[in-house]
Amino acid sequence: MIRVFTAERLVVKCKLAVFGDPIAHSKSPEIHRRFGDQFGLDVAYEKRRVKENEFESEVRQFFIDGGHGLSITVPHKWSAFQIADELSDEALLAGACNTLIASDEGFYGHNTDGIGLIDDLDRLGWSPTAKRILILGAGGAVAGCLGPLVARGPKEVVIANRSVGKLRRLVDRFDRGIRGISLTELDLQGAPFDLVINGISAGLSGSTGVELTDRIVNADGACYDLIYSTDDTPFLKMCGSLTDQRADGLGMLLAQAARQFELWTGFLPDPFDQFTDFGRPPDARSQLDV
Known part of the structure; x- marks a missing residue:
């Protein structure tokens, strides 16, 4: 059984953290503290740089010390998957965990990346149902999104990747x-x-290594970058001549964090009221809307 820390039990601070390496760039502490403010909860959220060979011991010590929940980011999502005693269907399909919570059996591992993407696509009005969808890349971020995306009934999902072997392993899960x-x-x-x-x-380093044309992107279609940035991403700049419907991954970041918060506390916050805190208008799509 998962130990959800609802309001009645949160008389003390809700102790949360994100483990990763690197971690200095993480916005998670600010995001989750603002979620706590929506419900009057006192949230203590730290970001902790954790080396790969110390990950399991750091996780166990965190929960021994009274931790309520952990966000997991690169490079530890596979390690979190391995040490979890229970796994959600989303984590099993992704082959990775971005969320850990204490359970009666030990650790419960979940993945909120996919539902975070779906929540943001719904906000944008870009329902994947009955659509032809192209996904560039076959890494961990994509793997985390595929389950919820396929569950929404797209007409077709095509994944394009450089490494055919890695691609085949991912496709074979479905x-x-x-x-x-x-x-x-x-x-x-x-x-x-x-x-x-x-x-x-x-795309983080300034080049997607892919050229898109109007033979690939429908003129009425949309382009979504799982990456978010303070500037328009290289991918979205490239899509600028193909469609006006473009968005980066800030909404997904906020939405997946809200789903984590719900798992830990029992409360689902409104993730999108934080757009203005990132210098975006409430209905932000790409950085071009700023």
Whole structure:
């Protein structure tokens, strides 16, 4: 049984943390403290740099010391998956955990990345149902999103990746609705896609390594970058000449954090009232809306 720390039990501070390496850039402490403010909860949330060889011992000590819940970020999502005593369906499909909470059996591992993406797509009015969807990349971020995305009934999901072996392993986890191709085959897919999602982490360094054209992106379609940035991401800049419907991953970040907060406390906050705290308007899409 999961130990949810509801209001009656949160007479003391709700002790939360995020473990990762690097971790200095994380906005999670501010995000979760503001979630606590929505319900009058006193949230203590720290970010802690944890080395890979110390991860399990640090997790165990955190909960021994009275911790209520952990956010897990790179490079520890696979390690969290391995040490969890119970796993949600979302974590099993993703093969990774971004959330840990104490349970009667030990640790319960969950993954909120996918439902966070769906929550943000719903906010934007970009329902994946009956749509042709192209996903660039086959890494951990993409794996975390696939389960909830497929559950919404898209017409087709195509994943394009450089490494065919890695792509095949990811596609094999699912028994329906997903097809894998090489990045070199993008121009050979017939009709353009309704939604293109970028999960190539190289976008962080200024280059996606992919060229999109109007044969790939529908003129009425949308482009979504799982990465968020204080500037418009390279991927979204590239999409600027193809569609006006563009968004980065800030909404997903906020929405997946809200789902974590719900698991830990029993309360689901409104994630999107924090857009203004990031210098965005409440209905922000890409940085071009600022």
